[in-house]
Amino acid sequence: xxxxxxxxxxxxxxxxxxxxxxxxxxxxxxxxxxxxxxxxxxxxxxxxxxxxxxxxxxxxxxxxxxxxxxxxxxxxxxxxxxxxxxxxxxxxxxxxxxxxxxxxxxxxxxxxxxxxxxxxxxxxxxxxxxxxxxxxxxxxxxxxxxxxxxxxxxxxxxxxxxxxxxxxxxxxxxxxxxxxxxxxxxxxxxxxxxxxxxxxxxxxxxxxxxxxxxxxxxxxxxxxxxxxxxxxxxxxxxxxxxxxxxxxxxxxxxxxxxxxxxxxxxxxxxxxxxxxxxxxxxxxxxxxxxxxxxxxxxxxxxxxxxxxxx
Numbered sequence: 001x002x003x004x005x006x007x008x009x010x011x012x013x014x015x016x017x018x019x020x021x022x023x024x025x026x027x028x029x030x031x032x033x034x035x036x037x038x039x040x041x042x043x044x045x046x047x048x049x050x051x052x053x054x055x056x057x058x059x060x061x062x063x064x065x066x067x068x069x070x071x072x073x074x075x076x077x078x079x080x081x082x083x084x085x086x087x088x089x090x091x092x093x094x095x096x097x098x099x100x101x102x103x104x105x106x107x108x109x110x111x112x113x114x115x116x117x118x119x120x121x122x123x124x125x126x127x128x129x130x131x132x133x134x135x136x137x138x139x140x141x142x143x144x145x146x147x148x149x150x151x152x153x154x155x156x157x158x159x160x161x162x163x164x165x166x167x168x169x170x171x172x173x174x175x176x177x178x179x180x181x182x183x184x185x186x187x188x189x190x191x192x193x194x195x196x197x198x199x200x201x202x203x204x205x206x207x208x209x210x211x212x213x214x215x216x217x218x219x220x221x222x223x224x225x226x227x228x229x230x231x232x233x234x235x236x237x238x239x240x241x242x243x244x245x246x247x248x249x250x251x252x253x254x255x256x257x258x259x260x261x262x263x264x265x266x267x268x269x270x271x272x273x274x275x276x277x278x279x280x281x282x283x284x285x286x287x288x289x290x291x292x293x294x295x296x297x298x299x300x301x302x303x304x305x306x307x308x309x310x
Contacts, residue, residue, distance in 0.1 A: 005029040007220050011107050017047030017058050017131060034081035040091050051127040052120075057107035058131060061087060062096035068167065068309075069137040071128065072099035073149025075289070076175070076230075077113055077200070079106025079221050086144065086291050089302050093309065096137045100128050102148070106221050113200075114227035118237040121152045122159070129163055140167025142309065146291050147262065150174030155237070157251070158244040158274060168309060169251040172290040172301075173259055176267040177238055192232060197225040205261055205288040207297070241270075248276050252308060254301045256286025256293070279308065 010026045023031065027046050031037065041061035048055050059080055062069075070090040074080050080099040090097045103110035103124060115121065132141055143166060145153040150171040156162060157169060191198065200223060202216050215222060253271060255264050271278055281304045283290075286297045 005033045005220075007107070011057075014046070014048050014057060014107065017045055017049055017060070018134070020045045020047030030081070035084050036081070039084065039088060041097075049127055049131055051124050053109075054103045054120075054124065055109040056100055056103070056124055056127070058098065058100040058128065060096065060098045060135065060137075061091060062137070063091055063094055065094075066096040066138045067094045068139065069096040069098060069132060069141045071132060071141055071143050072097060073125070073143070073145035073152055074099070074102065074105070075145075075147030075149055075173075075291075077105070077223055078146070081106065081221075082215075082219075083146075083291050085298055089298075089305075090144075093306065095142070098128065098132050098135070098137060100124070105223070111227065111229075112225065113223035114229045115233050116229055118151075118155065118233050122155060125152055125156060129165075133165070139165045141165045142167045142170065144170040144172065145174065146172040147175045147288065151176065151237070151241075153251075154241060154271070154274075157247050157249045158241065162249075169249065170305060171251050171253045171271070173255055173262060173264070173288050174253065174267060174271070175262050176241060176270050177263040178234075179261060179263050181238070181263055192228045195228060197227045200224050200226050203261065203288075205259075206292050207285070207287055207294045208292055211289070211292045241274075244274060246274055246276070250277050250279065251275055252305060253278050253280045254290055254304070255280065255282050256288060256290060256297075257282055257284045258286060259288045261288035 010030050013024060013026050023046060042064040043062050045060045048057050072083055072086060074083060079101045087097050101108035104112050104114050143153050151174060153169055154174060204212055206212055255268060281301055283297055283300060286293050
């Protein structure tokens, strides 16, 4: 990684995505810092859209003649610039890529790592898909979400009829219940009356030591607290999803069996109940952050996805 960029300066200078035809020096510094200097895309944009009270930052890449689009959603505490490996794979597949920072994450506005209701994520996703249409990104639009990004896509599939442009849905270590969910709910019910946030406990959620060091010690966009409001929103969302009607969709699910972040055995049972014949790849050595696992583990699930999306 290069010298740290200045997030506040970059955020203040961002333009609406429709006007962001070329990258500014500050945007190039940001891309270089997160390792995108040599990414194989003919065209690229970085800019904003307004969704209610949120200023959402999006990024797009596309090859000269894209044949489909990947809409990419990051996980909790993450941001889209951490997903270079998935973006590289998608571009090699001939896909355009559209990704964005969730409210309160990365370069987007909002209370850090917080949300009052998971329904707000759906409003943002709908606006991003509208932006994909405005950019005339090629169909089908495949959807891919890591962890909380996967939860947002699960909600999208179960809560209504997805847009006709949507193709396949990829869920990487999807969140329904986090690990030790019963204890987390008890702690939330006690703490919500006294504190608005607690210090974040950084976990080792990937086998890639360089990635862990970067997240823990170098990334200036990492939130440092866990807001109780986000836990409360999750507490309302989990029972709604677990009681939702069954869907005819068949997502592609990748799950690491060394995942210590989500209650993955329970979550897979729920997903098998909610969706028609989901295709599941279990990786026995993979931890939670599949988008930044070791190269051999990433290649195993990229091969799995390539066979099904070619």
